[in-house]
Every structure is written in C-alpha cells, then in structure tokens.
Amino acid sequence: MEPARSDRPSAWRAGIGAAIVAGLAAFCALRLQVVTDITAFMADVADPKLAALSRGMASSELTRTLVLSVSDERGEPDVAIAGARALADRLQNRPEVAWLRTGPGELHAEAIHNLYYPRRHYLLADELAGLQDRLSDDGLRAAARELRRQLGLPTSGVIKQIAPADPLLAYPTQLRRLEAAQGGGVGLRDGHFVAEDQHALVMLATRGSPFDATEQGPLQAAIEAAFAEVDAQSGGRLALEQSGVARFALAAETSMRADIGRISTVSLVGIIALFLLMFRSPRLVLLSLAPLAAGVTAALAACLALFGAVHGLTLAFGATLIGVCIDYSVHLFNHHMLDPPRGGPRESARRIWPGLLLGALTTVAGFAGLAWTSFPGLREVALFASIGVLVAALATRYWLPDLLPMAPKPGWLQRRAAAGLARMVAAMRRRRSAVAVLPAAALGLCVVGLPQIEWSDDVRLLTALDPGMLAEDERVRGRVSRMDGGRFVVAFGADDEAALAGNDAVAVRLRAAQAAGEIEAFRSLHALVWSTALQRDNATALADPSLPARLDAAFVAEGFRAGSFAKFFADMSHGPDVMRPADLVGTPLAEAARTFRAEIEGGEVALVTLLRGVGDATALQARLADLPQVRYFDQQGMMQAAFGRYRARTLELVGFGLFAVLAMVWLRYRKLGLALAAFTPAVLAAATALAVVALSGVTIGILHVVALLLVLSMGVDYGVFLAESRRDPGGFDATVLSVLLACLSTVLAFGLLAMSQSPALQAIGVTVGLGVLLSLVLAPAALVLAGAGEEKDRG
Secondary structure: OOOEOOOHHHHHHHHHHHHHHHHHHHHHHHHOOEEOOHHHHOOOOOOHHHHHHHHHHOOOHHHHEEEEEEEEOOOOHHHHHHHHHHHHHHHOOOOOEEEEEOOOOOOHHHHHHHHHHHHHHHOOOOOHHHHHHHHOHHHHHHHHHHHHHHHOOOOOHHHHHHHHHOOOOHHHHHHHHHHHHOOOOEEEEOOEEEEOOOEEEEEEEEOOOOOOHHHHHHHHHHHHHHHHHHHHHOOOOEEEEEEOHHHHHHHHHHHHHHHHHHHHHHHHHHHHHHHHHHHOOHHHHHHHOHHHHHHHHHHHHHHHHHHOOEEHHHHHHHHHHHHHHHHHHHHHHHHHHHOOOOOOHHHHHHHHHHHHHHHHHHHHHHHHHHHHOOOHHHHHHHHHHHHHHHHHHHHHHHOHHHHOEOOOOOOHHHHHHHHHHHHHHHHHHHOHHHHOHHHHHHHHHHHHHHHHOOEOOOHHHHOOOOHHHHHHHHHHHHHHOOOOOOEEEEEEEOOHHHHHHHHHHHHHHHHHHHHOOOOOEEEOHHHOOOOHHHHHHHHHHHOOOOHHHHHHHHHHHOOOOOOOOHHHHHHHHHOOOOOOHHHHOOOOOHHHHHHOEEEOHHHOEEEEEEEEOOOOHHHHHHHHOOOOOEEEEEHHHHHHHHHHHHHHHHHHHHHHHHHHHHHHHHHHHOOHHHHHHHHHHHHHHHHHHHHHHHHOOOOEOHHHHHHHHHHHHHHHHHHHHHHHHHHOHHHHHHHHHHHHHHHHHHHHHHHHHHHOOOHHHHHHHHHHHHHHHHHHHHHHHHHHHHOOOHHHOOO
C-alpha cells in the first residue's frame, strides 16, 4: 500500500477535520448527562391536564417514596422490628433521603388531637345535605342515641371525656377518617409500623427524582449494604422486600447501559473483523470509523446543546449508526481500490457523491419522520440520527479522502468477492424468469402475513419488567396501601383552595360510587383536610341561633341532663380558624398529605385520589362528568389510546415518506422505470418483514411501525447505489460489493438490537435486521427485472 499523500492542502484539511471532531468530542465529554426517564418515550395523552399531570407526578412525593419491608423467617415480629429499626438508623442520615419514618412518633396522638379537636366544629359533615340532616331535629335525636350507645361500650373512656364539648362526635368521626385513610393493613407494634402482624416497615422519600440514577444507584447500594449488616447481626434470619418506582427505573437504566455496551462492542468487533478480512488493512479499518466518529459526536453534541441531556435509549439507538454511517466509507473504499481514478481519493469521492448524497437524504427522510411524533424521546432520536447520518456523509465526501492513500491495492478476497457478485448478477440477468420468483415469494408472504397482523398499543411493550421484582413490589404495596396502580381521580385548581373544593366534591361522589359497587375503596387528602369553604359552611350551620335549644331538647329526650353540652357552643366562639394544608406541615400527617399533591405546569395544583378495585370505569366517569376540574386517570388505558393515535399517525408518515423518497429518486434519474427499480425493493422488503413478524405470532406495536421507516430509508440506499452504477459501468463490481458489506454491517448493528433486554429495541432490531436482508436480495432482482444496466453485463 502506498503512503498517504503529504501535500499541504490535504494535510491541512485532514487536520481541520480532526480538530473539529476532537472539539465536538470534548464538548460531549464535558456536558454528557444521560437520562432514563421512560416517560420521554410516552406520547402525550389527548387531555392536556392529564398530560401535564403525568409529567408532574414523575417527581412527586408519591413516586419518590420507597417502602422497605423487613420480616423474620420464623415469623417473630419483634425480631423484624429490631432489624427494621437498625436498618433505619443506618439510612436516616443518607444525603439522598428527604425523610424516613418507622412509626408515627411519640407525639403522634397529641399532635393529632391539637390539630383536629379544637376545629371539630368545622368537620361535622362534608356535604350540604348531610349537614342539614345531622342538624335537623331527627338528626339530633339520632346523634343523642349514638352518644348514649357509645357511652355504654367498654371503650367509652375517651368518649366520656370529650362528650360535653363534642356531643355530635365530630372529633371521633375525624379520627375514623384518618384511620381509614391509612389503607392496607398497616398497624402499630411498640410504636413501629407493622403490616400483617409480621412485616416491619420503613418508609422513606428521596430528595431527587426516582428516575435520577446518579442518586438512586448509591441509595440502593446503601440499602443493600446496610441490610446485609443488619441481617448478619440477626443470624441471617431476616428478609428484605421493597416497593417503589425508583427500583424499576434503576433496573431499566442498568439494563440499558449493559445493552449499549454489549451491542456496540459486538457490532464493532464484528464489523472490524469483516473489514479486516475484506480490506486486509488495520489502517483502512480505523479510517472507516472516521465518518462514524464525526457523525456520532456531532449528533451527540447537538442533543446535549438543544436538550441539555441525552436519553439512554437514544444512545442505544445511536449505536446502530455504526451499521449506517460506515456504509459510506465502505462505498468509497471499494470504488477507490477496485476502480481507482487518476485524481486519487478525492476524485473517487466526487464520482460516488451523487448516489451517496441521495442515499443519505433518503435515510434522513426516514429518521426525520420521527420528529413529527408526540414522543419527546423519539424526537430526540430523530435529531440524533438525522444529524449523524448527514455529518457522516459529508465527512466521507470532504474529510476521509484526505486521509486515504493515493492508490491502495485491493486484497484478493475483495477482488474475488466483487467479481463473484458481479457474475451472480449477470447470471440473474440470464435467468429473469427464475429471478421473478423472489419478488413473487415476497408478495405471497405479504398476502398471507399482513392480514394476520395483531396490533397492540400496550405501553408495557416499551419496558421489560423483572417478574420477581414486580411480584415483590406488588406484595409490599399490598401490605401498605392496597390501592390500584395507575388509576386515580384528580382534582385540579389554580391554588390549594380551588383544588380542595374539587377534592371535597370528589370524595362525596366516590362514596356514592363505593356504595354502588363501582369501586371497592379510595384514599384521599379529603380525610386530612377540607376546603376552607366547606369548613366555614359547617361553622355557619352550627352558629344557627336555634340550634342550642333544639340540641338540648333532643338530648334531654334521650335521657341526658339539660345544659350538659353548653361547652360545645362556648368553644365555638373562641376556637382557632379553619384548618389549611399549611397547618399539616410539621405534623405526623405532613408526609401523607404530600403524597396526594402534585404541582403541574403553570403552577396549577393537582390533588390525587387513589382508587382500589375499579369495577365499572364507565359509570365512575359518568358520575364525575359534571365536575369541570376533575378527571378520571387510567394511566395504562390512556397511554394505550395515545399509542394507538401515534401508531395511526406513524402509518400516515410512512405513506408521506414513501412519496417523498420516490420523488427524490425520480428527480435524480428522471426515468420512472429506473426510479421504481431503486425504490420498490425497500417497500416490498419492509412489508415482507412485517408479514414475517406477524406470521411468527408476535403482536405488532408502535416500534415495529417505527422500524418500517428505517427499513424504507436504508433499503432504498441499496437500490440507489445499484441504479447509480448505470452512470459508472466501470464501478459496478465495487457497487455490488459495497451493497453486500453495507447490508452485513447494518445487520450487525440493527440486527443485534434483538439481543437487547428492552422490548422496544428488540422490536426495532428484528424488523430492521430482517428488512435490510430482504432489501439486499430484492434490490438486484428489481434492477435485473427492470432491464436497467443490461449493457453492464460482463458475462
């Protein structure tokens, strides 16, 4: 192989290119921030309020809460409690922990009493009709009978103390609301939270988002290390289970990083081995990566500059650019080595540039279609891929030639492979009737397979949840809340008071829904605090001048002494003001209150009511329909609807993309037959790949549709490269070899995505890998059947 040219212009241009790539790489190294929030790959739901809520809840108290459950293998709760306390002591002062609780605390009862007892006259009834009923003459007689009944119970000690100042038992009723609001089977043993009488609980919330692996990773490691110490001190008798969003997010990122490393490593090793075998030059193998390096660094820099971070799935997807961008350098190598012009590498690059540019533009057209989606993550992928492909093509044209030797000698395998492939195409021309079997077979598969497509818009196709971890999470969550995951009723408001008013109305409707069997249970902030307006309605009703006499008469009629309850009305005149959410701060109820509240875009407040056992969602939605600032939120159902809308939109984009690519190809060749020969194989290959996947029994999701865009954009390259050979008959051998190597490198990149643990990447890998292989077979067949390039038959 001859040495590289040493003329100053070439060296200067090569140095400038290397400096630009180095600068971009330095920028990326300094600014690199990888995120793994899966909500970036979820389409916006149709309702803007619910879309904003989905984003707001990603970092709310509810999603930042972790529950640790410690149990003893012998079922002894005291051992489990001791272990949980020791675990809590080791985690209490961790910088990632915002708060940690193992029980209500010593001042729990006193704090609850001081909070609610002085305000009991604000908490009599939470709806106007119920308030009027309770203060009617019949309602007062019923209250007197209930008080007499409770005073006769063995547990009447507390009632006897508060009855003179609370004959309507508003305070005990509020305590029952608080108890019901706990949900699940959480109880107390020696001041410690215990579930099912044997699982000692530790509840904590992280300071940062559950999707922030830089915080969640060290915390999970600390939990595991602390529990290992505690378990060892207990003789290995303890078991730890967890529930929380953070564990799944961290597992997803760990799997994603492993996928990125494994796929990119295997792709590089496979491509390097292939190129070493073909070109016999380590230097050429390294140079083939130069356009790839330029494209990837430029794409990563653009994402970091525009978005401030890059998603892990974007990086995993970007790793597949190895199999796309490297096609351009391979195309240049083969033409320069097998059909070298007198002008050297720059002349070779100039000769192949029209086809190279057209191939890059059709590829970008496929990726750019993703930019029209409502998935923030896919828009990022579109930007990354589009910039990466264009920059790699430009680097092949203007930078790589200055790095190549003037006249490198082709290896024997390279020459024989090119000649053998050319003879194979020549044989196909002589047997056109046999060649026609290939597209006919593909069409047959489409006819049989496409009607068998079973569409699925299940959002769970995006992630692979570990069954053991998922079962563990459900067990722990069942012990604590027993609420359904992903189903809420949400009251929105411009401020806390407006949201609380809506939340009050929701609680009334949900009690009716519970009585009608539409839901089993619910948990709400309503159990802790009501709106100011509702509390004042209670106080106003109790201030009725006729009430003291009517109450006294009703209770005397049931056997109480006259004037026994004068303190009730006296306390009303000098009691504290109504309770507000701010009054819960600093009390044992503060953490519970925050789990129901989320702030969304624009400063609006959302109060979330958790549901259990939704039996009739349609009836429930109808019951809430007339509340203007209230929404029923079914996360899975809404995401499936959003994915369905996006799938339909993507199929439309496929249609528009087909017209755009065909138009570009026709503008290049101005002959319909040749344009169709370059364009049709990719379309048929994409349809056949989808049919084969459907026939294999796999349900087709949104990402299979996305993969079709990629098959179309990359598959057209093969037809374009072969069509370009009509203008350069001497380079036909090099073109056929380039198409083969391009296909193999693409399969090594995209096809290896099928190894991923992520169902999203698996769907793309299988569809794209199969599609480009079919494109490799169908592209030369289409050219032969179209009769194009007959004069190039070398026999």
